[in-house]
Amino acid sequence: MLFASVTIASDIAVDIEVAQTVGFGIIAALMVAGALNVVLSKNVVHAALSLVMVMSGAAAQYLLLAAEFVAVTQVLIYVGSVMVLFLFGVMLTRAKLGKDTDLNNHNGWALGLPISLLLLGVMVYALIDGFDDTRISGSGAGTIGSSANVLLSDRIFSTYALPFWALSFVLLAAVIGAIVLARKD
Amino acid sequence: MLINQFLVLGAVLFCIGVYGVIVRKNAVLVLMSIELILNSVNINLLAFDRLNGGNDGAVFALYIIAVAAAEVGVGLAMVLLIFRNRKTISLDDLSEMKG
Secondary structure: OOHHHHHHHHHOOOOOOOHHHHHHHHHHHHHHHHHHHHHHHHOOHHHHHHHHHHHHHHHHHHOOOOOHHHHHHHHHHHHHHHHHHHHHHHHHHHOOOOOOOOEOOOOEEEEEEEEHHHHHHHHHHHHHHOOOOEEEOOOOOOOHHHHHHHHHHHHHOOHHHHHHHHHHHHHHHHHHHHHHOOOOO | OOOHHHHHHHHHHHHHHHHHHHHHHEEEHHHHHHHHHHHHHHHHHHHHHHOOOOOOOHHHHHHHHHHHHHHHHHHHHHHHHHHHHHOOOOOHOOOOOOO
């Protein structure tokens, strides 16, 4: 990604927003490392804590994309509550402390590696083919700050009011379902 | 910034999540891999949101976050129920549906 942006920038002398691109690269590398640790780690708690890194990195990427309300929501919901749920799940299912050798399917990588690499190849090819050097501005264009949040909330409560209403039923059903499933008697 | 930066990052995270869903046997770790997939989708939505200049993508991303939270709650309740009845959460041991 970085070398692609550098070669394009040398062709067309436009602003390449060096600071944002370098920040993106560092955060993206941390996210990919964390994600790999989630799927490869032999320790369940380490996998859960690596997931925190991926989710925090995603919140930082949302900030780079000028979606600060979604970034704050991501930190509150994912890093705050979903991770606590996962750690409770790890604790209540009595995961082994330290290394656990029985986390993966036997020879699962022989199926998983070709499928995911094929998927990655197809998707990256399609993306490079479709959005070759389409640019987005990291800052400047569009509304930034509190006016963007006003527009977002207007959108939720006007155009997308019906899905919002339906979502409240989904959450209610999920809460009742979780209580019914997890109750002891 | 190129939009492909964000889209390729989303694709990479998606594929890592798919690998985790296929390879992992522990049910909690499979749920974690599903969260990776949902996060990659959110990155894509917000990148396209930025490209098109609206805020529909942000609304979709918020809804996905809410549904994902509900999914994790119900999913972990099911995992706890399975653990209570069988003393294991290994997905290979749940094979009653096999003919």
